[in-house]
Amino acid sequence: MYKSEEDFLRNYNKDEYEKLSLTTDILIFSISDNKTTNYRKLNEKLFSVLLVKRNTYPFKDKWCLPGGFVRIDENLEDAPKRILKDETNIKDIYLEQLYTFGDINRDPRMRIVSTSYMALIDKNRLNDTINNDASWFNIKKSEDNNIVTITLENDIDCFSFKIKKILKEKTTDRYKFEIIENNKIAFDHCLVILSGIERLKNKLEYTDIVFNMMPEYFTLGELQQVYEIILGKKLLDPAFRRIIANKVEKTEIIKTGGGHRPSYMYRYKNI
Amino acid sequence: MYKSEEDFLRNYNKDEYEKLSLTTDILIFSISDNKTTNYRKLNEKLFSVLLVKRNTYPFKDKWCLPGGFVRIDENLEDAPKRILKDETNIKDIYLEQLYTFGDINRDPRMRIVSTSYMALIDKNRLNDTINNDASWFNIKKSEDNNIVTITLENDIDCFSFKIKKILKEKTTDRYKFEIIENNKIAFDHCLVILSGIERLKNKLEYTDIVFNMMPEYFTLGELQQVYEIILGKKLLDPAFRRIIANKVEKTEIIKTGGGHRPSYMYRYKNI
DNA sequence: CTAATAGTGTCTATTAGACAGTATGTT
DNA sequence: AACATACTGTCTAATAGACACTATTAG
Numbered sequence: 001m002y003k004s005e006e007d008f009l010r011n012y013n014k015d016e017y018e019k020l021s022l023t024t025d026i027l028i029f030s031i032s033d034n035k036t037t038n039y040r041k042l043n044e045k046l047f048s049v050l051l052v053k054r055n056t057y058p059f060k061d062k063w064c065l066p067g068g069f070v071r072i073d074e075n076l077e078d079a080p081k082r083i084l085k086d087e088t089n090i091k092d093i094y095l096e097q098l099y100t101f102g103d104i105n106r107d108p109r110m111r112i113v114s115t116s117y118m119a120l121i122d123k124n125r126l127n128d129t130i131n132n133d134a135s136w137f138n139i140k141k142s143e144d145n146n147i148v149t150i151t152l153e154n155d156i157d158c159f160s161f162k163i164k165k166i167l168k169e170k171t172t173d174r175y176k177f178e179i180i181e182n183n184k185i186a187f188d189h190c191l192v193i194l195s196g197i198e199r200l201k202n203k204l205e206y207t208d209i210v211f212n213m214m215p216e217y218f219t220l221g222e223l224q225q226v227y228e229i230i231l232g233k234k235l236l237d238p239a240f241r242r243i244i245a246n247k248v249e250k251t252e253i254i255k256t257g258g259g260h261r262p263s264y265m266y267r268y269k270n271i
Numbered sequence: 272m273y274k275s276e277e278d279f280l281r282n283y284n285k286d287e288y289e290k291l292s293l294t295t296d297i298l299i300f301s302i303s304d305n306k307t308t309n310y311r312k313l314n315e316k317l318f319s320v321l322l323v324k325r326n327t328y329p330f331k332d333k334w335c336l337p338g339g340f341v342r343i344d345e346n347l348e349d350a351p352k353r354i355l356k357d358e359t360n361i362k363d364i365y366l367e368q369l370y371t372f373g374d375i376n377r378d379p380r381m382r383i384v385s386t387s388y389m390a391l392i393d394k395n396r397l398n399d400t401i402n403n404d405a406s407w408f409n410i411k412k413s414e415d416n417n418i419v420t421i422t423l424e425n426d427i428d429c430f431s432f433k434i435k436k437i438l439k440e441k442t443t444d445r446y447k448f449e450i451i452e453n454n455k456i457a458f459d460h461c462l463v464i465l466s467g468i469e470r471l472k473n474k475l476e477y478t479d480i481v482f483n484m485m486p487e488y489f490t491l492g493e494l495q496q497v498y499e500i501i502l503g504k505k506l507l508d509p510a511f512r513r514i515i516a517n518k519v520e521k522t523e524i525i526k527t528g529g530g531h532r533p534s535y536m537y538r539y540k541n542i
Numbered sequence: 543c544t545a546a547t548a549g550t551g552t553c554t555a556t557t558a559g560a561c562a563g564t565a566t567g568t569t
Numbered sequence: 570a571a572c573a574t575a576c577t578g579t580c581t582a583a584t585a586g587a588c589a590c591t592a593t594t595a596g
Contacts, residue, residue, distance in 0.1 A: 008328030076373025102347025
């Protein structure tokens, strides 16, 4: 037996259990604008995710989330921060741990466990310093009979994947996700994307995280569009304004130019 | 360059990044009864957590959560299942991933990242097969000015720890936890305990997870006691009954023996 | 003028909070 | 009878949903 903790630590066999690799994957969400042809209409808001095209094996030529190995000498939560900095060149981004995926065969190379994080940014604040292989995809989601279809689309590529949601226990809201169709997304990143979408949707109701994806000044119509695209349903104007009334403050700035009544711009209330 | 994925995998250097150890910690919650002396009064319900006394270094003689290393050939979520089976000898327990803690120095032995899980059980269903070093502690929590004090108590030991909650971003409900007082709990397990308590408290409102801690038959008074102890506040009878009305079904069983009007027993509605 | 969005008033339906009152078994 | 809990009725307050209405601009 050991005499003290120091004594124990000196003699500890660090290789008693086989070690494994840990990576982190980052789901970066933002809002895009889809320019309309009708001069009267508002630009359609789109909900977007940043994907990277893999140029090496495994899953060469498939799309995946930005991510990388967690270094042995860095705190877990510093890994996504470092990668975000490298990828988008901005810091102080909203970042939240999502879930840790650890199935044995999720990576063909070897046993790799991955902790996923969700980041929210306003992509207009980015300079064009984004990594060349990265591009924004617009997300469309539909659900039918517990089968979710997510379609990702941009100028370069367009594809979908399907996931079946199976309730884990009758007492809860937690689902097991099972990929039933996917041929463009690498690893188990489909699962991360869906987890993140659902998390964001839930948190929209009881937190202020949307504002991490909004520009400093916005109209209430624009904000409502963002809510609607994420929640996947139309909201009634008066109800919406009641809900967000104490989260925003009116400014003197007026947005004109649409073929309709101009709108005051608001900003996130700093209290 | 490689000709194919197979070719790549054959030549992949698995040790390019330094590997680390992954463990899992399990927060097992249950409800205990505190027998009262007044024959009229109901037994007080207590909210309990299972802790294990460490008999080896590091943190020898301190209390910690049951847990262990994730094996290289087992899925992440199978590790807590295996450990729960070993620890309590029952399976099919409610289990939910909580959070992955990965600060560099959270374990003095070496770099160990740990994914924590929360389990809910009805401890009356356990035979006395619990590990000898394990024992149930009753939880008392108080909060003052973002400083949470948690007191753990049973026949063997009684102690508290304090954690400061610091809001991470103004847009969210997420806190950074900072241990400001603790001398009986090993590792960063204080943080896991607090995370779990808060998660459970939140989920109480919008899921049915309480029923994982209830016996098959219970009175509405008992159920209300459990809500109150977890939420940390008194509830009004009519409001409470409205909320849970469609979650439970009345049975013909009547509980008598208290010095007061007998009560029908209910059970979790199976739909 | 028209199409489109901005913004408000108000009615109704639903839900939450509060309190009072009745019911009943054990000592 | 007294106490403690079981259980219900009902009033009020707060919130959510729905719809109608007015305001204002570019073309």
